[in-house]
Structures are given as C-alpha cells and as structure tokens.
Amino acid sequence: MSHAAPSRLPRPINFLFENSIFLIAGTILALFWANLDNDSYHNFVEYSIVGAATHHDDGHAEHGEHEHEHDDGNQHTHDHDHENAAAATADTEGNTDADRGIFAELYHRIIERPDASGHNHGITLHFLINDIFMALFFATAAGEVWEALLPGGSLSNPKKAATPLLATVGGIAGPALLYLGLAVILGETAAYGDGWAIPCATDIAFTYMVARLIFGPSHPAIAFLLLLAIADDAAGLAILAVFYPSKPIEPQWFILTATAMAMCWGLRKAKIQNFWPYLLIPGVLCWVSFDLAGIHPALGLVPIIPCLPHAHTDLGIFAREELNRKDTLNELMQWWKNPIEIVLGLFGLANAGVVFNSLGTGTYLVLFGLLVGKPVGICLFTILAKSVFRLEIPAGMTMRHILLIGIISSIGFTVALFVSTAAFPAAGEVLDGAKMGALLSFVGAPLAFIAAKFLKIRPDSAASIAE
DSSP: OOOOOOOOOOOOHHHHHHHHHHHHHHHHHHHHHHHHHHHHHHHHHHHHHOOOOOOHHHHHHHHHHHHHHOOOSOHHHHHHHHHHHHHHHHHHHHHHHHHOOOOHHIIIIIIIIIIISSSBBOOHHHHHHIIIHHHHHHHHHHHHHHHHHHHTTTTOOHHHHHHHHHHHHHHHHHHHHHHHHHHHHHHHHHHHGGGGTTGOOOHHHHHHHHHHHHHHTOHEEEEHHHHHHHHHHHHHHHHHHHHSSSSOOGGGGHHHHHHHHHHHHHHHTTTTHHEEEEEEEIIIHHHHHHHTTTOOGGGTTGGGGGGGGOOOOOTTTTTTGGOOOOOOOHHHHHHTHHHHHHHHHHHHHOOOOOOOOOOOOHHHHHHHHHIHHHHHHHHHHHHHHHHHHHOOOOTTTHHHHHHHHHTTTTTOOHHHHHHHHHOOSOOSSSHHHHHHHHGGGGGGGHHHHHHHTTOOOOHHHHHHHOO
16 A cells, blocks of 8 residues: 655645645634635635526526616516517527537536526536545545555455454444434434435544554554555445435446546556556546536546556555555555645635534534444444454454544544535535534544543553553
8 A cells, every 4th residue: 555755845844744734724714714704705615617607697687787777667668578588598598408519518517517497506616626626535545445455455355354344334334323313313314314424434644643643653553443444435435426426327427437447448558657648538537427427526536546557466554665666556646645635625625614603413413423433333343253253353452442443433524524515415504514513523533542541552552552
C-alpha cells in the first residue's frame, strides 16, 4: 500500500498537508460563516458556475418586467401577450425535445442539469466540489483498497484479514441497526430512515492520526485499524453506489463504463504509463457514464482504478519500499495526495456550514450510531470471530485494544458528511441535523484519549501490549 512520499515542501507547509489542516480549516470557516451570515454562505455554495441560465427563465423575467411597465389597466392586451409568450415557450421546448442532438442533450443533462420541474441548476460550486473534485478522493480510496487486495496486501490473506473484516461488518451493522432502532422508537423513520448509512462511515485520515498518537507508530493495533478502515472504505463505496443513486438508474449508460474500462485496457496494451491519459480520457468518460446512469458521480473514477497499470504485489500497509515503484496507479496516488488535501478543505467549506441550533433528532441518531454503535459492533463481532469462528486477533493485542479501536473508529467526519448529503439531498433541518452529528463525531478523538488512560494503554509501551 502506498506510503506517503518524502515531501520537498517546507516543514510548516508540509505539516498542513500531513495533518488534514485544510479540512479542519475549511470546516471551521464554514461553521463561522454559516452562523454569521447563513444567506451569503448558501449563496456562495450554490453559486452556479455554468449552465444555470435558461431561455425559459429569462422569458419569465422579461415578462415580469413587461407586466410591471404596463400595469395601466390594459389587462386584456397583457393576457393576450402572456398567452402568446406561453405558446412560444411551449413550442420552443417542444422543438428542443424533438430536435436536440446527442451532444446538445448531453450538454443539457451534464452541464445544465435540470431538476424534476425542468429548472436548470447548472454546475454549482457545491456540485463541482462534491461530485467532481471528490471523485479524485474516492479514486485514491479505491486505489488503497485495490492495492490491499493484491498478493502481500493486508486484505489478500483471508486468514489474517478475517478478524478485522468481521470487525468491519460489526462496525457497519452496529451503527446502522442502532440508528434505525432509535429512529423507530422515536417514530422518525419516515423523516430520518434514509440516513442509516451515515454512522457507518470511518474517517481514515483522522482515525489514523489519532491511533498513532495513542498506540504509537509501530503497534499492531495500527495495522488492524487501517485494515478495518480500508474495508470500511470499500463497503462505503458499495453502499453509496447501491443505496444512494443520484437519480433514477438508467443502466444503458453502463455501456460507456465498459467502454472506458476497455479504453484503459487499450492504453495498457500500448504501454502507456503516464496516468494523465487514463484520467483525462477513460476517466472522464467513466465519470460521465456514472452521472448519466444515476450512480453518484463522485464514484465515477472507481471502475478504472483496477484497470491502471499496477504492481502485481503489495508490500504492506504504508511500506516505504512502495516509494521505489513507478507503476501508474502508485504514481497517480502519490501525485494527487496533496491536491486531495486541498479538495478536502474545499469539501469542508462547502458542506460543514450548519448553524449551531441545527441540533436535532438527526444529530443524536448519527452520534449514537457512531459513538455507541461503532465500538459495540466492532467488539461484538471480534468476540464472535474469536469464540465462534476460532479466529485470532494479532499478537500484542487484547480486547482492550479492540475497544479502543472501536472508539477511534467512531470519528466519521469527512465520509459521514459526504453520506449525509447523499442520504438527504434536499437542504433543510433534516440534512443540517445529520451534518451536525457528523461534525460532532470528532468528539470521538478526545473520548479515545480518555479511554486510553482508563484502559492503561500507552504508546508502544510494555503495558500497552501486556495481557
């Protein structure tokens, strides 16, 4: 699995990239902005870059001005003009539907992006960040998962991976079942039921950072947590694709997905090693195919990841030897590492802007799912792995470490925020409450440090690995 390459940046700047400071800064800025001037914040996030203006909307605007200028009692003439304008608009729209060519139709669907009522939202800043830029984030996540599946990777040996994988199942089932159970008890299933996957998320960057501080860099719990987080990423990608389509599924567009993968195969046969041709040609085509098919377009680069030229083995989690490899997949992941940190900062800015009074049912459902469901699910399924399936946890670990891993994994943050926007696409108090729960899940970090103190676990100490 790819290790972070030594940075040539000055140490203070490198610190920003290595510790997710851009994401934290974007989140804090969004919170302050939304609470100081919520209207300007939402106007900024929903600002349309291209494609929003329509002839139909302009016609309404012109008609409104005409009505204001001629408000002198000539109602019959005005009504006649209104009827003529409506007929002309209908005729224009009819001709558009009938005569629009394939490229005009694609432009209409991909760039102008009409909603169910026919209003063109266009490419907004929020869409640009969440659905286009974040595709690079999910591509690198998919790359980590794919490398982990290669021979020598952390997911390649079923016997070694079985316990963390079962723990991952618990870390998904526990939060989801607790979330849904509480929603049923509160009678809020109709409003909040779609958010069951929000507390299933684990923020791999923050959990890794917290785990290193608590366990130390070489403790076996780090590898266990990373394997769990990688498997959680894979499950999260599947959940987003299956349960949260961006619109009604149109499977015929998956032909383009297959075409993009075939193009990758052709580039590989031509021995093209640079990742840019893969990204700009089949990558863009694959993103378009997901967008048109109804799958969340942020996942649009995932199918091409296994098709890139890559090493046939993985040297282990964050192995430094990976830095000597120059395969296309490894190069792509290394090149985009720092830019993705900036993307995550923009993601925080575009999604974390909720007012502090947004605390509500969704907040508590998400928080209980993460802070309680995660550690309980991970611990129960680890016990199941040991007692029923006779599997083992890594040497140097006990159930105390598993419990602490469960608490650290409760930090949903980035991915939980993303799933919130997919689960509740309509802005409002339901979405804001769920987002607040995702943001407050960062309380899992101080809780983990407190738990480590009570469990007497110290970084790489003899006490931390003693039975």
